[in-house]
Amino acid sequence: xxxxxxxxxxxxxxxxxxxxxxxxxxxxxxxxxxxxxxxxxxxxxxxxxxxxxxxxxxxxxxxxxxxxxxxxxxxxxxxxxxxxxxxxxxxxxxxxxxxxxxxxxxxxxxxxxxxxxxxxxxxxxxxxxxxxxxxxxxxxxxxxxxxxxxxxxxxxxxxxxxxxxxxxxxxxxxxxxxxxxxxxxxxxxxxxxxxxxxxxxxxxxxxxxxxxxxxxxxxxxxxxxxxxxxxxxxxxxxxxxxxxxxxxxxxxxxxxxxxxxxxxxxxxxxxxxxxxxxxxxxxxxxxxxxxxxxxxx
Numbered sequence: 413x414x415x416x417x418x419x420x421x422x423x424x425x426x427x428x429x430x431x432x433x434x435x436x437x438x439x440x441x442x443x444x445x446x447x448x449x450x451x452x453x454x455x456x457x458x459x460x461x462x463x464x465x466x467x468x469x470x471x472x473x474x475x476x477x478x479x480x481x482x483x484x485x486x487x488x489x490x491x492x493x494x495x496x497x498x499x500x501x502x503x504x505x506x507x508x509x510x511x512x513x514x515x516x517x518x519x520x521x522x523x524x525x526x527x528x529x530x531x532x533x534x535x536x537x538x539x540x541x542x543x544x545x546x547x548x549x550x551x552x553x554x555x556x557x558x559x560x561x562x563x564x565x566x567x568x569x570x571x572x573x574x575x576x577x578x579x580x581x582x583x584x585x586x587x588x589x590x591x592x593x594x595x596x597x598x599x600x601x602x603x604x605x606x607x608x609x610x611x612x613x614x615x616x617x618x619x620x621x622x623x624x625x626x627x628x629x630x631x632x633x634x635x636x637x638x639x640x641x642x643x644x645x646x647x648x649x650x651x652x653x654x655x656x657x658x659x660x661x662x663x664x665x666x667x668x669x670x671x672x673x674x675x676x677x678x679x680x681x682x683x684x685x686x687x688x689x690x691x692x693x694x695x696x697x698x699x700x701x702x703x704x705x706x707x708x709x
Contacts, residue, residue: 466493470684473501474508474521475594476617477636478670481541481703482521485691488699496683504616505594509535512673518684520673523594523636536676539669540691541705544637544654545599547666548622548644552629555579557648560665564603566632569610574630585612587624587633598668599634634666638704659706670705 472482479502486498501507505522512520513533526537547563549555555578558566565571566584575581588611589596595618600606612631615621618639625631626643637654640646646654649666658664672688674680680688690696697707 466683466686467495468497468681468683470496470498470519470681470687471501471511471517472498472519472521473503473511473517474673475505475523475670476502476619477523477543477595477639478502478521479618480638481670481700481705484699484703485696486687488696489687489690493683493686496687498687502617504590504592505597506592509673512675515675518674518680519688522671522673524597524668525671526673534676536674537669537671538674538688538692539671539708540696541670541700541707542659542667543670543705544659544664545595545602545634545666545668546637546640546646546654547632547634547649548625548640548646549632550625550629551643551645553579553632553645555647557651559650560603563649564605567600567603567605567610568608582630585628585631586610587613587615587621587628587631589618589621589634590614590616594668595634595636599666602666602668636704640704656701656704656706 470486472486479500482500486500490496490498500521501511501517505524508517508520508522509526509530510520511517513530513535522537523543526535531537547558553574555574558577562571562577566577567586569584569586571577572584573581574584586609588599588609591614593616600609613624615624618635621633621635622639622641622644625633635644637659640654648654649664652658652664654664654666659667672691674688679685692709694709697709700707
């Protein structure tokens, strides 16, 4: 009888010990899970703090052709970083290069590649998009397509009447951009008419060129593909329509880069660097395309 009582007590002790062990294991697992959750929470919190800590101004400016693209990028960036203010001053590519050089801009914007003398000032270019330069005429003009050679002759005044290229019997009026414009540099260099154009008007913005062509039945001009609207008519060049696809594959010949201009070897502010990185990322590609330019990624 005593032996039976002893055995019962021994079994009870073993079972009790097992329950304690199981309880300890469950407690350890719970602690481990809690630690893991805390670590995840800390990581997320750190990411939020990093975004929240990003603040201040990012001053950009330059090409009027880039304004629509930078506007879209800036709006998206500020939505994700509400304490950052991205501004853009559309004063032309030349002013964008100068602003980057003298430090009045964090990032300059140019719709042309940097010249050798600008690079010699310690400036660096980074292409973030490509853009077609569209040839536009008044909506009443019956011309639909022009070759590069014809465009060159129209621009220099060698062809003076639209009837010579299949259009109406009317004088040709060229409306373009001011000296120093990236759009003008791109158009003249690609078409091969540097310093030879017979301008009727030389205007200081893309919008002004569009308005000038829209107001004059005899006018033609060149503007950023990203800026073309239904107030003018875009003509094809050598049978190719300017589009994202034809710019990307190179079949549309009148195209140029959109570039960031910064000082080589000098660090940007944290917020300017973050905006710069965002604009070059895959996340920005859809925004760039929606604004009418061709992303590099």
